[in-house]
Amino acid sequence: MATNIGIMDSAYFVGRNELLTWINDRLQLNLSRVEEAASGAVQCQMLDMTFPGVVPMHKVNFDAKNEYEMIQNYKVLQDVFNKLKVTKPLEINRLVKGRPLDNLEFLQWLKRFCDSINGGIMNENYNPVERRTKGGKERSVKGSIKISKSLQTNNNHPPAISSSVGLSKASGPKTAKAAEVVQALMKEVTDLKLSVDLLEKERDFYFSKLRDVEILCQTPELEDTPIVGAVKKILYATDANESALEDAQEYLSQSLGVEAEEEEEEEEDGEQQQEEEKTQA
Structure with a gap:
């Protein structure tokens, strides 16, 4: 699941x-x-x-x-x-x-x-x-009401814009104005579709970047390093709050601090060993 x-x-x-x-x-x-x-x-x-x-x-x-x-x-x-x-x-x-x-x-x-x-x-x-x-009474979600067959037929064959424009001369100024409104709305819909396409392309671009970062973080030689661990905390955050970056920074600081302490301990052990060897000599 x-x-x-x-x-x-x-x-x-x-x-x-x-x-x-x-x-x-x-x-x-x-x-x-x-x-x-x-x-x-x-x-x-x-x-x-x-x-x-x-x-x-x-x-x-x-x-x-x-x-x-x-x-x-x-x-x-x-x-x-x-x-x-x-x-x-x-x-x-x-x-x-x-x-x-x-x-x-x-x-x-x-x-x-x-x-x-x-x-x-x-x-x-x-x-x-x-x-x-419930109780024989149909409750509906917005837009869920079934369209009748006659309406479906009409919707499947909408009048062409060119036809309405052609009738504008014979039907008077009201029809001509309506045709202009329809054309303006169609242009707006086209512009919106283009905007959506651009946004989806931009989304896909940034998703591909994130995917590259994720693959890089899965490299065996880097997977266990502190910086990769911090990056993963941001990538795999389960909510949209602002704490992901703070958590990652805190994790990185703690990890680097532990590494620094281990290095100091190793240096001290090395110096102590050297002194013992000198004493024995």
Whole structure:
């Protein structure tokens, strides 16, 4: 069971689209952003599918919108972690803020964890919609409402922008203005996609640097040196607090201090031995 997953694990290279597809396919949802899972309900149900009977689904609030409601979901999740002896720390105060990166990293970990159970094979008998139902009343996560077939058909064949622009002359200024708004929005979406691509490339660049450092630290000749030990403390820190650097500095100081004391003792022993030899001579 993969509970402790280092920052260099391949899990943290899984993209947003793959995560959303994984969640939507398994739980029959329609999430479009990872931060929509900030309430903790999705995470609870993923574990409910992976470990049947462990999650008290009647305590999970799929309509949670306020932070105090989301915190209750994460308390349920924490109880499940305790039952399963999962040591992954839950940074609830950060997750409930809905920040994309925090939720992305947690979902990346969750996917890696679930995939490690039974090879990630889905439980075919699991009915996610039914499990979200209580007392005959369907509760839904944001974006989880099923789209009707007619709407799906329409969404699969959206009107082309060129057609709306062509109609602008015949339909008047309102249609022309609407077409301009659509074009502006499409340009904004394109710009955002480019920004995301650049950010992902930058992320991959720095991850590769960290991976190089990790491989260097695993060199047999260097692995047991104090400086490598200090670097490992930073690389393998399990939370995002600021104490990792301080811990590493303290470890390095202590290690170097011990080495200095050992060297002094060796020098003193050597001098004492020399004096004894002179005395004997």
